[in-house]
Amino acid sequence: MDKPTFLWLNGRLWNAQEASISPFDHGLLVGDGVFETLVVREGRPVGVKPHYERLVRSCQTIGLACITEAEFRQGIQAVLEANGLTDARVRVTLTSGDGPLGSDRGQGLGTVMAVATALKPWPPAEEVWIVPWVRNSRSALAGVKSLSYGENVRCLLHAKNLGSGEALLLNERDELCEGTGSNVFIVSEGRLMTPPLSSGCLAGTTRAWVLQACEVAGIECLQCDIPAAWLEGCAEAFLTSSTRDVHPISRLNGKPLTAPGPLTRRVQQAYAEFVERETA
Template identity: 65%
Template sequence: MTPPQFLWLNGRIQSTEEARLSPLDHGFLVGDGVFETLVVRRGKPFAAKQHYERLVKSCEVTGLHCISEPTFHESISAVMQANGLQDARVRVTLTSGDGPLGSDRGAGEGTVLVVATPLNSWPPTEKVQLAPWTRNSRGALASVKSVSYGENVRALLYAKERGCGEALVVNESNQLCEGTGSNVFVVLEGRLLTPPLSSGCLAGITRQLVLEACAKVGIVCLEEDLPVVVLEECEEAFLTSSTRDVHPISLLNGRALQAPGSVTLAVQQAFQQMYATGA
């Protein structure tokens, strides 16, 4: 990935060479922060309102101060313009700022960092591996888009060591939860299913838009607790995320799946219809 030339840090555009984060920033020291990743295509952020609302919720859960909605939009526009981008992956990160070496927070202001990079293309289909670790559905950071991504990094490494591009995890009840950077849908006996938010999965923006798109065109999609055995029985499966959109799974724990299958293809088309109308 080509690094950006400019970024937004604490209210102003800076070059990547001059920008500096404090070594005492709690985002670095203890992973105390939240973030949003969204895509911009043809200069227009997709689902920006939904992303900002989720950022606000993450800040409320973690006790962090959130930036204003105008600042959210201004910072995204500024980094896009500074880097000469029309299509980009944008990440907005907020941390609690400088703090002590332990878990206590400092009393100073937080850090706001916004970075934009060119969009990378995904392969037409994805290979996915179930990781051997669990997600805690009742943890303090359940459903929060936290910068504490160590578990996700380890699970994705596990998948990549096995030739896959994404890992899935289950929760403490051995029910299907989510991917390391995605939500998951399966087709079982012709029924389209996805884990409920109570499973501990992130409330993915694309996940919600897919549910809405399906409802608009009459595709029934149910949120149900899914025992991990569904990965051995499903006929189709796909991932959703802001950068993947609706991404068919062609290999699941070494088992080949039709990708895209008929249901997945219908969901892709429904989502693209919503995308074209600027959801």
Template identity: 50%
Template structure:
């Protein structure tokens, strides 16, 4: 395979991306029945691989899919990164239901595992966000699952971008702050760090979880109590967390700058997280 030709991993086999094929009856393609994980690779090694695998297993259980073993999950990423000669990368592992030519009533049969990797893009120091008018359903069947059914997030991101923002923020059906389309959210009020609880319907983000652990290890208290949706716009400072963003400051909400767009607590947490990553590849 030519060194410049990208490739993907499909059920244990590496193939050139241009030649890779998925059945038109595939359940993820037809009805969005699939789960996935996106990881950041540093120096050719996926970060927090075990935690991501555990979350994928939980998502597969919600969707009734067979998950990969940890060995399959790890080997797929290692092989994909190596074949694409990538060091700093965005790696995605997807579990799809099998073929369903008979529609929703079909048995999924054998599923499909895929792994892709592309170069990581630099993250801006801060991001503008927009609240979207559609709530997350914290009691929905897919609440907490990382599903490939991402159309809701695509619509929300389009709304945010049309309003000059780079991330969309959801409330839930109780008008509580929930999460970003592809991130978790933290905010500072009166010197105290807050983040919505998992009961808000937000995804149990791996970076969120590690940020909480890092903060508490360094004596930074974090509240996980419900917050009104309006709390973000009124925050002193705030930030987003995700595998690719790591810890990224929020500059403005709905076009209004926060009083401290890149505040001192945000800078401290971001620095502590980077230090943690440099010494813990699979925490």
């Protein structure tokens, strides 16, 4: 794993070898915090405002004080310039700061950190596997980009042990929900569909832009409950995330899919044109 030379921690740049957080930081102890990951291409951060707005929503949901948008942008720009990166993956992390060893929070200031690494390409298409565990759509953290990623780590490990690069989760109603770091769209009987936010999935910024891009391009996309049984008959499917963009799925639970299929290609084109307009 490539490590950055510099990171942004609590309002200033640090050499990554010298930076440190407290061993009592609640983000480390119990995963009490939130984060955002965004990409930078040719020196242009993609979707800064929607990422910040989601960070605010995540903070509000878990009762955590959020940084300002100016601070969010400052941290991103600082780590890009310090590390000399023009194509990068940037992560901004907020925690509640020092706390006790249990679930109660401390009363001190939170921790804010921004880190950037070189952006690495994904394979042309991804294999995915549905894991045996489910996402709880009624969880207190449903829809929150929380530091509590242990469940995602376990699910992705399961999928990778089966030869896949991403895991898909159903929810407690046996409906398609999301990936461990992505949203998912399927094409079944000629219809493009994606799970609604009520499924328990994260409100992905790329997911939202894909929906907007489809609307502009005249591509109908249904946000609807997708029973697991429907996946058996899907002809195409793709993942979306800040780093994946619109990423075709080549195998679903071992079943080959057309990757990219004709509708996926249309969405890829519509999305690329939409992002170009948004970041111009």
